Each structure stands twice: as structure tokens, then as C-alpha cells.
Amino acid sequence: MDGAVIPVAEARIGVTDWGVTHSDTVYDVVPVRDGAFFRLADYIARFRDSMDSGRFDIGMDGRDIAAALTAMVARSGLRDAYCAMVAMRGVPQLPGSRDPRDCKNHFYAWAVPYVHVIRPETLAQGAKLWVGKGMRRIPADSVNPRAKNYHWGDFTAGLFEAKEAGFETVVLLDHAGNLTEGPGFNLFALIGGKVVTPDTGVLHGVTRRTVLDICAEIGLDCETRALPLDQLWTADEVFLSSSGGGVLPIVQVDDRIFANGAPGPVAARLSRLYWDWTARAQYRTEIAYPDG
Ligand SMILES: Cc1ncc(COP(=O)(O)O)c(C=O)c1O
Structure with missing residues (x-):
């Protein structure tokens, strides 16, 4: 300071x-x-x-x-x-x-x-995601979501809803009914063997980019596009990405269970690979600590 x-x-x-x-x-x-x-x-x-x-x-x-x-x-x-x-x-x-x-x-x-947006113990037990009901994500032409900002009124209202319903966290819809993002994370779904993530109305997360890069390296098809809520119900897996924890598998969205209620194999693999990537020299800027 x-x-x-x-x-x-x-x-x-x-x-x-x-x-x-x-x-x-x-x-x-x-x-x-x-x-x-x-x-x-x-x-x-x-x-x-x-x-x-x-x-x-x-x-x-x-x-x-x-x-x-x-x-x-x-x-x-x-x-x-x-x-x-x-x-x-x-x-x-x-x-x-x-x-x-x-x-x-x-x-x-x-x-x-280090902050985990969802605690590892909670993820291991199966984290539940709530779709915001009373609050839509603030429109992108009102507050630019790609400029990382402190306008969290919509997320905070959504978190109250989620917590009161017994869910871990919340994802918000936009005014067209497409999924956007949540407090501190981007959303992914595995649909028909493809990894899908919303492209508009969201922060372009660096972890989101890392997930897309990992998918490219391992040959997993990705689509960055609008993701209407009704398509989410056809997904095999749902997961989140965040600098606070990497890839976060989700086992339940509202009352729908995914991947038989356990972290899905694709999300689990991407999570492991994310941590591997944090050890790659090309992405690391080493810090010289005074105590060595
Ligand atoms: C609104 C929002 N979306 C997405 C993300 C994920 O971005 P990143 O992967 O760069 O942490 C964050 C991170 O804090 C966020 O606040």
C-alpha cells in the first residue's frame, strides 16, 4: 500500500x-x-x-x-x-x-x-450448485463482466438464496435464460462428449483458459458458446473453474444429480491436470523468498 x-x-x-x-x-x-x-x-x-x-x-x-x-x-x-x-x-x-x-x-x-471457492472436503463429498431464481446476472452492457469488478450485488443475493436452500454456491442466468457464471468461477458442462462453457456475459477466467488449453492438449473437443439452462439438464458432467481451486466438480444442480452423485471422470481428470500444469516451468514465475 x-x-x-x-x-x-x-x-x-x-x-x-x-x-x-x-x-x-x-x-x-x-x-x-x-x-x-x-x-x-x-x-x-x-x-x-x-x-x-x-x-x-x-x-x-x-x-x-x-x-x-x-x-x-x-x-x-x-x-x-x-x-x-x-x-x-x-x-x-x-x-x-x-x-x-x-x-x-x-x-x-x-x-x-490460498483461498478455495469451494472447500476440498466439500468437493470430495459432492458440491451442490444452485441456479439463481430471483436475480439475473447484471447485463454485460451495464457492467462489463470482462473487466473484473466488485459489483457483486447480484452474486450476493444469489448466495443468500443458495445457502438458504442448502446449496454450496450459485450460478446466475442472463436475461435470455443462458447460464453465465458465479461468485468467483466460470461454468462448464460436458454435453455429448464436448466441453461447453459460456462465452458472453462472463469474465474470461484465466483458469477457464487453462481448462480450454488442457482440453486442446488432450484432444477433448470444446465449445465456447451460449449455454441455455435447458441444455444443462442434458449434460453428463458439470464443473466450475476458478483461480481459487482450479477445476471444481459439481454433483448436483438444483434437484438434478450428475455423474451418479460423484465427481465425474472428465472433471476429475481436468482437476488433476490443472494442478500438474501449475508445476510447469513455462507458466511459473518463481518468487525469491528472503528465507530461501
Ligand atoms: C465473476 C467471476 N467469474 C469468473 C472467475 C474465474 O476467473 P479466474 O479463473 O481467472 O479466477 C472469477 C474469479 O474470481 C470471477 O470473480
């Missing part, structure tokens, strides 16, 4: 920052596995695209951002981490101004131990 590495509990943001009062912020999260960032350049490229889309200027290039993240994670000592980078609109330099061009944008980052 402001160029210094400090304990998370000591980090402060002003209450009048537009990042707080207007959710006027973009962010990204890169995973650290076994002492290295995974696909760091891809996460930073997406973060920079998100900033361009929201017209943020933090005065740092990709190399500056990588250096800040590396210094922070090295100091934290964390070998497996959830490493977030954030650009906030800031406060107007002219007090009282309502013009976003007057705001001094700023950057900060934070790292905590």
Missing part, C-alpha cells in the same frame, strides 16, 4: 474513496502455488485490460505491478497464496467535484493464504 509492504490488518482505505462509495474499482487475483505465481503475465494483462476499460491510470506498467506483487508475496512468506491487485478511483483532487477525471487513482495489493 503506497509502496510499502505492511500487515493486511494495518491497511486502510479512506471512507470517501470512490472505490468504496461507488464500487469504482477493478481488480484481479493471481494464485501462488508452491512458491511461484501461476500464469502471472496473463493475470496482469487482464488486470491492465480491466483498468483500460474503466479508464483507470495508476501510473504503473506491467513490470511495476509484477515487481510490487513479487516483493509483497516474498515478504509474506506465503508459498500458496491468493494474491489480489486492485485499482481504485480514489478521491477528487478538487474537493466536492463529481467529475471522475478529477480523481487520483491508486493501486494496492494484498496476499492471504
Whole structure:
């Protein structure tokens, strides 16, 4: 924060920052596995695209951002981490101004131990996914879902529904009845032997890309296209992708059971391969920790 590495509990943001009062912020999260960032350049490229889309200027290039993240994670000592980078609109330099061009944008980052969007124990027992009923995903022409953002009102409402119904998490439909994504993940279905994932109205997850890359390598056909809810019911398997856990098999969506109620063979294989890929030198940016 402001160029210094400090304990998370000591980090402060002003209450009048537009990042707080207007959710006027973009962010990204890169995973650290076994002492290295995974696909760091891809996460930073997406973060920079998100900033361009929201017209943020933090005065740092990709190399500056990588250096800040590396210094922070090295100091934290964390070998497996959830490493977030954030650009906030800031406060107007002219007090009282309502013009976003007057705001001094700023950057900060934070790292905590690795986060699983669904706990591994829950996945092993069979994770259940709820399709949001009362809330649709905010339209892509209202908030750009490809610019990673903190507009989570729709997801939070969906999570209340899911939790109250006894489900682990939620996926939201768009206004045309197509599946989109959920809080922290993209959605996949295995339909007629093909791996299908929604292409519009979603963040293009780096894990989603890794899944598509793995499928290409092992010769599994993929389709990125609209996925209407009624097609999901014909799927053999359903799974999620996230930097918080890789490939996450789902055994139940609403009242429908998939893959006989156990993680499906394709999802299980992709999950194993995802972890293998995090060990590939070409995708790793090793971190030099002060204690070696
Ligand atoms: C809304 C949303 N969709 C998808 C994802 C998955 O993206 P990634 O694989 O880059 O973590 C996330 C990650 O946090 C997300 O917040």
C-alpha cells in the first residue's frame, strides 16, 4: 500500500474513496502455488485490460505491478497464496467535484493464504450448485463482466438464496435464460462428449483458459458458446473453474444429480491436470523468498 509492504490488518482505505462509495474499482487475483505465481503475465494483462476499460491510470506498467506483487508475496512468506491487485478511483483532487477525471487513482495489493471457492472436503463429498431464481446476472452492457469488478450485488443475493436452500454456491442466468457464471468461477458442462462453457456475459477466467488449453492438449473437443439452462439438464458432467481451486466438480444442480452423485471422470481428470500444469516451468514465475 503506497509502496510499502505492511500487515493486511494495518491497511486502510479512506471512507470517501470512490472505490468504496461507488464500487469504482477493478481488480484481479493471481494464485501462488508452491512458491511461484501461476500464469502471472496473463493475470496482469487482464488486470491492465480491466483498468483500460474503466479508464483507470495508476501510473504503473506491467513490470511495476509484477515487481510490487513479487516483493509483497516474498515478504509474506506465503508459498500458496491468493494474491489480489486492485485499482481504485480514489478521491477528487478538487474537493466536492463529481467529475471522475478529477480523481487520483491508486493501486494496492494484498496476499492471504490460498483461498478455495469451494472447500476440498466439500468437493470430495459432492458440491451442490444452485441456479439463481430471483436475480439475473447484471447485463454485460451495464457492467462489463470482462473487466473484473466488485459489483457483486447480484452474486450476493444469489448466495443468500443458495445457502438458504442448502446449496454450496450459485450460478446466475442472463436475461435470455443462458447460464453465465458465479461468485468467483466460470461454468462448464460436458454435453455429448464436448466441453461447453459460456462465452458472453462472463469474465474470461484465466483458469477457464487453462481448462480450454488442457482440453486442446488432450484432444477433448470444446465449445465456447451460449449455454441455455435447458441444455444443462442434458449434460453428463458439470464443473466450475476458478483461480481459487482450479477445476471444481459439481454433483448436483438444483434437484438434478450428475455423474451418479460423484465427481465425474472428465472433471476429475481436468482437476488433476490443472494442478500438474501449475508445476510447469513455462507458466511459473518463481518468487525469491528472503528465507530461501
Ligand atoms: C465473476 C467471476 N467469474 C469468473 C472467475 C474465474 O476467473 P479466474 O479463473 O481467472 O479466477 C472469477 C474469479 O474470481 C470471477 O470473480
